Amino acid sequence: MVTARVEEPPPSAEAARVERELAERGWEVSSHLLWVTVARRGGEAEQAEGRTREEALARLVEALRLDEGARLP
Amino acid sequence: MAYASETRERLRREIETIREAGLFKEERFIHAPQGAEIEVEFPAGEAARPVINLCANNYLGLSSHPEVLAAAHAGLDRRGYGMSSVRFICGTQDIHRELETALTAFLGTEDTLLFPSCMDANAGVFEALFDDQDVLIADRLVHASIVDGMRLSKAMRDTYKHADMGHLEEKLAEHQDRRTRVIVTDGVFSMDGDVAPLDQIVALAERYDAMVFVDDSHSSGFMGATGRGTHEAKGVMGRIDIITTTLGKALGGASGGCVSGRAELVELCRQRARPYLFSNSVPPVIVAAALKVLELVGRTTERRDKLEENARYWRRLLTEAGFDLKAGESPIVPVMLYNAKLAQEVSRDLFAEGIYVVGFFFPVVAKGQARIRTQLSAAHEKHHLDRAIEAFAKVGSRHGVLGLGRDEIVARFGL
Numbered sequence: 001m002v003t004a005r006v007e008e009p010p011p012s013a014e015a016a017r018v019e020r021e022l023a024e025r026g027w028e029v030s031s032h033l034l035w036v037t038v039a040r041r042g043g044e045a046e047q048a049e050g051r052t053r054e055e056a057l058a059r060l061v062e063a064l065r066l067d068e069g070a071r072l073p
Numbered sequence: 074m075a076y077a078s079e080t081r082e083r084l085r086r087e088i089e090t091i092r093e094a095g096l097f098k099e100e101r102f103i104h105a106p107q108g109a110e111i112e113v114e115f116p117a118g119e120a121a122r123p124v125i126n127l128c129a130n131n132y133l134g135l136s137s138h139p140e141v142l143a144a145a146h147a148g149l150d151r152r153g154y155g156m157s158s159v160r161f162i163c164g165t166q167d168i169h170r171e172l173e174t175a176l177t178a179f180l181g182t183e184d185t186l187l188f189p190s191c192m193d194a195n196a197g198v199f200e201a202l203f204d205d206q207d208v209l210i211a212d213r214l215v216h217a218s219i220v221d222g223m224r225l226s227k228a229m230r231d232t233y234k235h236a237d238m239g240h241l242e243e244k245l246a247e248h249q250d251r252r253t254r255v256i257v258t259d260g261v262f263s264m265d266g267d268v269a270p271l272d273q274i275v276a277l278a279e280r281y282d283a284m285v286f287v288d289d290s291h292s293s294g295f296m297g298a299t300g301r302g303t304h305e306a307k308g309v310m311g312r313i314d315i316i317t318t319t320l321g322k323a324l325g326g327a328s329g330g331c332v333s334g335r336a337e338l339v340e341l342c343r344q345r346a347r348p349y350l351f352s353n354s355v356p357p358v359i360v361a362a363a364l365k366v367l368e369l370v371g372r373t374t375e376r377r378d379k380l381e382e383n384a385r386y387w388r389r390l391l392t393e394a395g396f397d398l399k400a401g402e403s404p405i406v407p408v409m410l411y412n413a414k415l416a417q418e419v420s421r422d423l424f425a426e427g428i429y430v431v432g433f434f435f436p437v438v439a440k441g442q443a444r445i446r447t448q449l450s451a452a453h454e455k456h457h458l459d460r461a462i463e464a465f466a467k468v469g470s471r472h473g474v475l476g477l478g479r480d481e482i483v484a485r486f487g488l
Contacts, residue, residue, distance in 0.1 A: 059229075059230070062231050063224075065213050066215075066220045067220070069213045069214050069215070071217045071437065072263045072438070072446065073263065
């Protein structure tokens with residue numbers, strides 16, 4: 001499958017500073033780009049993320065499947 | 074009021090939209106303890122009138138059982154009203170431990186942890202146990218609380234078609250690269266009353282190295298020969314990794330739920346599950362009554378046997394009267410009407426005839442699957458069901474649905 005990948009830019013000075021601060025508090029920080037895909041219908045909305053557009057859409061589809069299932073208490 | 078009038082207007086419009094969509098939920102005020110016969114004030118302000126209740130989750134008829142009430146009173150006297158604490162600070166009494174031990178023995182697991190409700194158990198369990206290295210593979214019709222719990226977890230979410238073992242197997246094969254695969258299902262599904270094929274699910278889990286999670290809220294207390302739940306009914310006691318269930322249905326009907334299963338999984342929930350950590354203990358009065366419920370359920374199978382017989386009898390009456398039913402073996406018996414307006418009118422007319430049932434239609438159930446969900450109880454006597462079927466036959470005849478299958482109902486009333 002062909003997937004759209006974008007080269008990630010180097011962190012800005014501000015991003016590097018925040019990452020350093022978090023590291024000092026014991027966090028191992030990694031940042032990466034994600035595809036965010038959103039589905040809206042009337043007042044409903046669902047969102048999913050993925051490293052590729054296809055991955056994000058696949059997760060969105062599964063989330064919607066759970067949302068759309070009929071439900072009774 | 075702190076918020077601006079535009080905000081108030083927006084919220085009012087949203088309420089109106091719910092009303093226009095036919096989804097506005099109105100409470101009906103019951104002027105009696107829960108039971109087979111109750112008095113209901115509806116619409117609000119009208120005098121309360123006696124009706125036969127066919128829509129409670131009071132499967133074993135224990136909600137108002139005299140021994141359960143006496144145990145609740147005794148619990149109140151001996152251990153007080155509230156704990157004013159979460160469990161791990163100063164909210165655990167001896168009877169909490171006693172109830173968890175009793176539930177563990179009843180469900181045939183290794184350990185149990187109480188939650189304020191099964192909704193809370195489901196909200197907490199996935200986040201506590203799984204992360205982004207794991208995958209949760211859920212039946213597409215699992216309970217709403219499971220959907221919410223899965224959302225709170227960082228684990229990958231996937232689904233399989235309802236009760237479709239071929240599709241589940243495909244998903245298990247697809248996710249072999251994940252650290253843990255978890256199959257997530259209800260034991261009995263609340264909408265159709267159908268039973269998950271747990272025997273096949275466990276076999277697949279063992280073949281593909283997966284865990285099995287079952288929400289047995291609509292089963293605990295009556296499914297299986299001694300009422301242990303769906304795992305007993307399907308011959309897989311001791312082979313389910315995680316069971317969540319409620320004390321709010323068959324097991325007394327008040328509130329409270331639990332996570333039960335492998336000891337280390339339950340311990341992790343005790344350490345991490347946020348609804349356990351950040352909400353108050355189940356009140357002593359409920360704990361004391363639930364202990365009595367488990368004693369009653371363990372003493373005899375009389376009530377679950379009666380429930381099973383009532384469900385069989387009710388299915389037969391409805392079938393003979395000419396209603397179209399969802400096939401099943403649980404005490405949830407959906408009467409299929411397919412058309413939303415028809416379901417609303419039939420339930421309204423049944424209420425006028427003294428039968429309390431609720432019509433469900435899209436989006437609560439799938440489009441074209443409108444129905445009246447009837448639920449049996451061991452508190453029902455034959456005369457209740459005989460009276461109910463008279464009303465069903467009368468209303469069904471008035472609407473011309475008796476003897477009609479899906480296609481004929483759809484042809485006459487549309488979807």
